[in-house]
Amino acid sequence: MKIDLNSDMGEGFGRWRIADDNGLMDVISSANVACGFHVGDYAIMNRTVQLAKEKGVGIGAHPGLPDLMGFGRRAMSISDADMEAMMVYQIGALQAVAALHGHRVTHVSYHAAFGNMANADEGLALRLARAIAALDRELTVFCMPGQLTERAADKAGIRAQTLFLADRAYTSLGTLVPRGQPGAVIHDLDAVRARVRQFLEDGSVTTSVGSRLEVKAQSILVHSDTPGSLELAKAIRSEIEATGAVLTPAFQLHD
Template sequence: MRIDINCDMGEGFGSYTLGDDAAVIRSITSANIACGYHAGDPLVMGSTIRLAMDHGVAVGAHPGFPDLMGFGRRALETYPGEVKHYVLYQLGALWGVARAHGATVQHVKLHGALYNMAAFNERLAREVCEAVTAFDPRLILVTQPESVLARMAAQEGLVVAREFFPDRAYTDSGALAPRSMPGAVLHDPQEVRERVLRLVREKKVRTITGQELTMEADTLCVHGDTPGAWQLAATIRQALEGAGIEVVPMHRFVG
């Protein structure tokens, strides 16, 4: 069995820093690097790409809404075609910096509100697929299992990596429980460890109401801006490798 661990990184901007990327990088296999809209800037992108390369971690683009003030977590209204070009613009930015450093871009994972909205909004999902297809159809698109975006991407011939959030509760429908809901965020490392192992071995996860849900995943997400993220990432990786599960970048086995 093989699985990837990804983390949102490079989410500083100018003199502002967020998360302990240097600590988290030691436990992950894929880095989702902010492209300058919700966070990040050219210098931060460059240093984060170099950090990933130094640790053998695959590089991915992490595009979001143009929303520095709201960290990309606000649901923005857009005209048709806007999201497609937002994604294209950010892919181009990260690709250019990555190429200058001798790195290749493995995947695309949307950020924040854009990630959540495109998962279930057909127009946004279509624009994301159009952007990835136009830019480089070989890129892996990371999204929620069984989402509108996952199904549409597969229909368009794109490679999809199904993502699971170890420290987030799920509803009975398989969607992430809203952060405003009590119990939506899990803080016990042992609980996170056990549900990750069960997910990989049995393809099962217990929902926030206690129901059993069948779910398959290719990559596990650790939020870099969560306090203690590097410890959680280390705990997850140690648990997986201790159980004989190989932790490798997603391009090694997806697609």
């Protein structure tokens, strides 16, 4: 069994850092690189891509809304045309940085409110998927199972890579418990270990109300801005290795 472990990376600005990117890069197999809108800047993107290349970690664009103050988590009134243009701008910027270092962008992972907006509008989801296909038909779209983004990718003729979110609580409908609600973000190391073990053993997660929910995914996401994210990532990797699964960058899962 092959499994990817990915994390959102490069989420700082100027001298400000939000996570131990150097440490995480030794643990994960794929990095979702912030592209300067919700956070990140040209220098951080450059360092992150260079580090990923050195460590053999796959990279993807992590486009967000132009909302540094809100970390891209606030919905904004933006036209579909502007959503498409800002996404293409961010992917293109990362593609250029990757080319400089002899690396390649292989996936796209929408950030926070950007992804929520796409998954609430079928027309927008399809427009974005078609724009990604126009840039590079080999790009894979990261998403949770059953989302509009997954169906849009299929219609646009590109692959969708479904995710299991190790550090976020699920509702019985398969959506995430909204941030701000009690228990939405899981910090306890033992709890994360148990969730990952359950997912790896039988492809399920226990929801916030105690029910069992099937999760079809080949990639596990840990958010770098979750407190203790490095230790969480190490714990997840140890559970992956304990099952005999092979940690594999997302772009190699379909080889």
